Amino acid sequence: MPHPSDSRKFLTLPAVQPGGDVSPAALLCALVALADEILALRSNPFPIHRRSAREAIRQVGAILEFLADVRGRGSALPASAAVGFSELHVALQKLRHLLQDCARPGARLWVLMRSELVSNEFQMLVRSISTALDVLPLASIDAAPELKELVRLVREQAWRATVGTEPADAMAMRSMWSILGQFKNGIAPNRIDLRWILDHLRIRSWNYCSEEIAFLEELFLASLDDDDDKEEAALLGSLMAFMVYCRVVLFDAVDDEKSSEKQSKARAKAVSHVNLDHLRCPISLELMTDPVTIATGQTYDRASISKWLKSGCLTCPVTGEKLANNSLVPNSAIRNLMEQFCHETKVPIPEPNGKPKRDLTRTATPLSAAAAGATRMVAAFLVHKLAVGTNQEKNKAAHEIRKLSKSNIFNRACLVEAGSVPWLLYHFSSSDPSIQDNAVAALMSLSKHPSGGKAIVEAGGLGLIVDVIRVALRVEAQQNAAAILFYLSSDEVYRTEIGRMAEAIPTLVELLREGTYRGRKNAIVTLYGLLPCPDNLRKILAAGAIPALTSILSSDRADLVNDAVAVLAKIAEGHDGTTAILKSSAVPHLVAFLRSSTSRSGRENCVSALLSLCNNGGAKVVSLLEQIPVLMPSLYTLVTEGSPQAGKKARSLLNHIHHLHDQEDLIMMGIIDPQ
Numbered sequence: 001m002p003h004p005s006d007s008r009k010f011l012t013l014p015a016v017q018p019g020g021d022v023s024p025a026a027l028l029c030a031l032v033a034l035a036d037e038i039l040a041l042r043s044n045p046f047p048i049h050r051r052s053a054r055e056a057i058r059q060v061g062a063i064l065e066f067l068a069d070v071r072g073r074g075s076a077l078p079a080s081a082a083v084g085f086s087e088l089h090v091a092l093q094k095l096r097h098l099l100q101d102c103a104r105p106g107a108r109l110w111v112l113m114r115s116e117l118v119s120n121e122f123q124m125l126v127r128s129i130s131t132a133l134d135v136l137p138l139a140s141i142d143a144a145p146e147l148k149e150l151v152r153l154v155r156e157q158a159w160r161a162t163v164g165t166e167p168a169d170a171m172a173m174r175s176m177w178s179i180l181g182q183f184k185n186g187i188a189p190n191r192i193d194l195r196w197i198l199d200h201l202r203i204r205s206w207n208y209c210s211e212e213i214a215f216l217e218e219l220f221l222a223s224l225d226d227d228d229d230k231e232e233a234a235l236l237g238s239l240m241a242f243m244v245y246c247r248v249v250l251f252d253a254v255d256d257e258k259s260s261e262k263q264s265k266a267r268a269k270a271v272s273h274v275n276l277d278h279l280r281c282p283i284s285l286e287l288m289t290d291p292v293t294i295a296t297g298q299t300y301d302r303a304s305i306s307k308w309l310k311s312g313c314l315t316c317p318v319t320g321e322k323l324a325n326n327s328l329v330p331n332s333a334i335r336n337l338m339e340q341f342c343h344e345t346k347v348p349i350p351e352p353n354g355k356p357k358r359d360l361t362r363t364a365t366p367l368s369a370a371a372a373g374a375t376r377m378v379a380a381f382l383v384h385k386l387a388v389g390t391n392q393e394k395n396k397a398a399h400e401i402r403k404l405s406k407s408n409i410f411n412r413a414c415l416v417e418a419g420s421v422p423w424l425l426y427h428f429s430s431s432d433p434s435i436q437d438n439a440v441a442a443l444m445s446l447s448k449h450p451s452g453g454k455a456i457v458e459a460g461g462l463g464l465i466v467d468v469i470r471v472a473l474r475v476e477a478q479q480n481a482a483a484i485l486f487y488l489s490s491d492e493v494y495r496t497e498i499g500r501m502a503e504a505i506p507t508l509v510e511l512l513r514e515g516t517y518r519g520r521k522n523a524i525v526t527l528y529g530l531l532p533c534p535d536n537l538r539k540i541l542a543a544g545a546i547p548a549l550t551s552i553l554s555s556d557r558a559d560l561v562n563d564a565v566a567v568l569a570k571i572a573e574g575h576d577g578t579t580a581i582l583k584s585s586a587v588p589h590l591v592a593f594l595r596s597s598t599s600r601s602g603r604e605n606c607v608s609a610l611l612s613l614c615n616n617g618g619a620k621v622v623s624l625l626e627q628i629p630v631l632m633p634s635l636y637t638l639v640t641e642g643s644p645q646a647g648k649k650a651r652s653l654l655n656h657i658h659h660l661h662d663q664e665d666l667i668m669m670g671i672i673d674p675q
Contacts, residue, residue, distance in 0.1 A: 010219065011101050011114060013094035013121065016325060018086045024077035027085035030324060032071060034092045035064040041096075044103035047202040048111045052122040052163050053102055056095060059129065062154050063088075066147040075142035084136035091128040098125065106215030108201040109239055112173055115165040123163040130158035172200045180238050183245075183373040194246050206254050209247035216240040224362050234367040241366075241374035244404065248378050253392065254399050279338045282318050283308060291335050292328035296321050299331050364409040375411060378404070379418035386423035391432055398427060398438035405445035412449040421446060421455035428464045433473040440468055440477040440484070447487040456484070457494055466504050475516055482511060482522035489529030499536035509543040517557060524552075524563040531570045541576060546584045553589035562602040565593060569605040572612035581609075582617055587624060595634045604646035607638060611649050614656045622656045632657070 008014060018027060038060045046053040070077070098121050102111055111118060133155040138148050165173075175197055179189045203209060216239050223233040281288045281301035290302040296316040300308075305317075305328065314323050366372040378400075385397035401420055404411045424446070427439035443461075446452035456462070465481050472478035485508070488494040498504050511523040527545060530536040545567075552564040568586060571577035581587070587610075594606045613621045625631055638650040 008097065010104075010107070010110075011098075011117060011121075013097045013125075015090045015093035015097075018089055020082075022082070022086075024079065024081040024085055027082060027089060028067060028071055028077065031085060031089055031092065032064065032067050033324070034089065034096065035060050035067060038092060038096050038099060039064060041099045041103055044099075045202055046102055047108055047200065048115070048169055049102055049118055049122065049166065051166055052119065053099055055161070056099065056122065056126065059126070059154050059158060060092065060095070062150050063129075063133075066143055066151050069147050070141055070143045073142050078137055078140040080137045081141060084132050084134075087132035087135065088129065091125055091132055094121075095125045095129075098122065104215075106211040108203065109176075109212055109243065110216060110219065110236075112169060112201065113176065113235065113239065115169050115173055119163055119165045123161075126158045126161050126163060130155050133158070168200060172197055176239075176242070179242065180370040183238070183241065183370040183377070184368075186373050186377075188377055191250065194250060198246060198250070203246075206247055206251040209243050209251065212243045213240055213247065216243065221362070230367070234371075237366055238368045238370040238374075241371040241378075245374045245378050248381060248400050252396070254396055279334065279341060281305075287338060288334060289338075291331040291338070293331045294326075294328060295324045299334055302328060360407060360409055363407070363411075364413075366410050372410075375414050376418070379411075379414040379420065382415070383418045383420050383423060386420065386427070391435065394427065394430075395432065395435045395438060398424065398435060398442050402438050402442040402445065405442060409449065412446055412452060416446055416449060416451045416455050421452060421461070422459045425456070425459055425461040425464050428461075428468050431473075433477075436468070436472070437474050437477045437480075440472075440480045444480045444484050444487070447484045453488050453491060453494060456488065457497060462488075462498060462501055462504070466501060466507050469507050469511060470503070475519065478511070479516065479518045479522055482508065482515075482519060482526055486522055486526040486529055489526055492532070495530050495533050495536065499530055499533055499539060505530065505536065505539045506543045509540070509545050509548055512545065512548040513551075517560070520552070521560060521563065524549075524560065524567055528563070528567050528570060531567070537571065537574060537577065541571070541580045546571070546580045546586065550584050550586040550589060553586065553593060558597075558599065558602075561593060562597075562599050562605070565590065565602055565609065566605045569609035569612065572609045572616070575616050578613050578616035578621075581613060582621065587613070587621075588628065591625070591628050591631050591634070594638075595630050600643055600646070603638060604643060604649070607635070607642075607646055607649045607653060611653050611656075614653060622659075625653075626657050 018030075038057060042054075042057045042061075044053075098118070101107060102118065133151055136151070138151060141148075175193055179193060179197075182189045198204065198209075203212060216236055220233060220236040220240060223229040223236060279287055281291075281304050282298070283300055283304035286301065288299070288301040291299050292302045292305060293299045294305060294316060296319050298316050298318045300317070308317060309326055314326075315321060316323060366375065382397045382400055385393045386401075389397060401415055401424070405415055421443065424439045424443045427435050428443075430436045430439065443452075443456065447456060456465075462485075465484050468481040469478050469485075472481065485498055485504070489498060505527075508523045508526055511519050512527070515523060527540055530540065549564045549568055552560055555561055555564075568581060568590070572581055590606055590609055594603055594610070597603050597606070610625065614625070632654075635650045635654050639647045639654070642650060
């Protein structure tokens with residue numbers, strides 16, 4: 001099961017065996033560096049397996065004193081020391097992994113529930129350290145006598161040590177199983193019991209809960225890919241639901257909202273000083289989508305450096321240094337900076353190479369009765385707060401629904417079933433910008449679920465959605481409201497209902513003219529979704545959509561232009577649409593787009609639009625196109641290089657133009673009379 005932030009599986013302890021030709025001196029230097037890394041972990045709280053972790057770090061500290069003294073003396077080491085140093089190096093590699101996992105933010109609950117495995121690993125590693133020290137030829141190594149004695153003492157203590165799950169951890173684990181059983185039976189657990197578990201894990205804020213949920217979710221989704229991990233996936237789903245329940249019920253405020261504006265301004269200031277070259281991978285020269293740092297401190301894109309290492313290259317591509325290890329450490333600072341840069345400069349954030357998109361269909365059904373029970377209780381609790389809570393509670397409830405419904409189908413179903421839709425619609429008219437924003441964003445996610453769309457329409461929510469597009473307190477709410485109409489427009493009945501509202505289509509066209517980038521994007525795709533209804537087409541034309549779409553054809557945002565061309569192609573399929581387009585200045589812009597665009601779908605939509613204009617507009621349109629010299633080369637290029645469908649349409653359009661040429665030649669020769 002993949003670790004969320006690197007390629008190593010969580011709570012698995014791989015280690016590289018030093019080669020037989022590595023000198024004792026080189027091993028000594030590597031051991032000192034490795035021990036330093038382990039000692040750096042001692043500042044972590046280790047809420048679970050605290051005693052085992054502290055004892056292991058203490059032993060490594062004592063060993064480091066000995067190793068540093070040996071290295072400082074600079075005396076020659078006996079060849080026989082290589083065996084003990086090699087075994088110690090392997091044991092410390094594994095111990096470092098185990099301690100990192102125990103200290104990892106977000107992993108506390110999972111480490112608790114895997115206490116038996118963790119305890120066994122600590123026990124084996126302590127014994128491995130003892131064995132490695134036992135084979136060291138201490139008598140032949142130049143070191144202070146008291147440090148040699150310290151090593152002997154560590155060896156004996158390690159061998160005698162018995163490591164097991166600590167009593168408090170065992171009690172917390174038993175309490176967890178009891179609470180999961182209550183969720184399974186539809187019983188709300190005692191809040192005192194919940195608090196005790198969270199206090200034991202040192203989870204004391206909304207943010208800490210969210211961190212745990214994010215970690216468990218990554219493990220859960222990864223486990224679904226492994227048929228042998230179904231039982232583990234069910235447990236992960238249950239634990240995730242437990243943490244969601246705790247976050248929703250126990251914490252009164254979302255403690256990440258107050259600082260978000262300051263953080264956003266600070267990130268924007270940092271981005272203004274960024275050199276784009278620093279965000280590019282030194283190997284691929286592309287923006288790093290998954291930056292990782294190697295042993296030399298250099299950062300690369302994971303896909304590129306992984307390919308480099310797999311090819312047998314064991315040096316740093318930039319510095320040429322030999323790598324002490326093949327570890328790839330995620331560089332979240334560079335990743336965050338890259339994402340902020342893309343956001344500020346309106347550059348689409350590239351997806352990591354080879355990273356599959358999340359399949360939400362796998363979240364449609366819970367894998368355990370405990371997860372289902374907890375989720376239904378959460379939904380009921382949130383709807384109650386939306387209905388009768390204080391403004392702060394209403395805002396938090398809407399924010400929680402927004403998060404829970406974003407990427408989980410079962411969560412959406414439970415929230416709709418609990419009656420959240422009417423109350424979210426009610427808060428569309430809130431005078432509090434945060435409440436309105438969270439309510440609209442939450443409903444946008446719920447509208448993706450069939451029962452959510454039905455609940456919106458049955459509650460008379462279409463008018464409220466259009467009102468928010470017109471007079472939202474924040475631009476984000478306006479954009480998300482337009483997105484709700486887009487999701488509803490996929491249903492034949494709902495797109496008809498939207499079109500029947502007098503203000504709906506004119507409001508969308510106005511957003512198309514005056515909105516932000518995302519607002520215009522949502523307006524375009526919503527209008528496209530409404531077009532299959534004939535009545536809607538007439539209203540879209542009457543609202544002035546053609547001039548608005550034509551103006552977008554001059555935009556520098558390629559995705560907006562592609563979407564506008566797709567809408568124009570759809571409109572051009574009918575005679576009314578053709579007439580409206582020909583009355584505008586769209587045709588020269590379409591030809592210019594066909595010549596300059598690199599988008600295969602965009603060029604196909606463009607030639608579709610031009611072909612429909614010819615089919616519906618007749619010889620006058622063909623004559624108009626004939627007078628644009630750059631069109632013919634673009635059509636020939638599309639015939640030879642475009643998709644089969646685009647090539648076929650380009651040939652049809654060429655036939656129209658050639659036919660007109662032939663007719664003109666025959667008229668000039670007097671063979672036929674001009675019409």
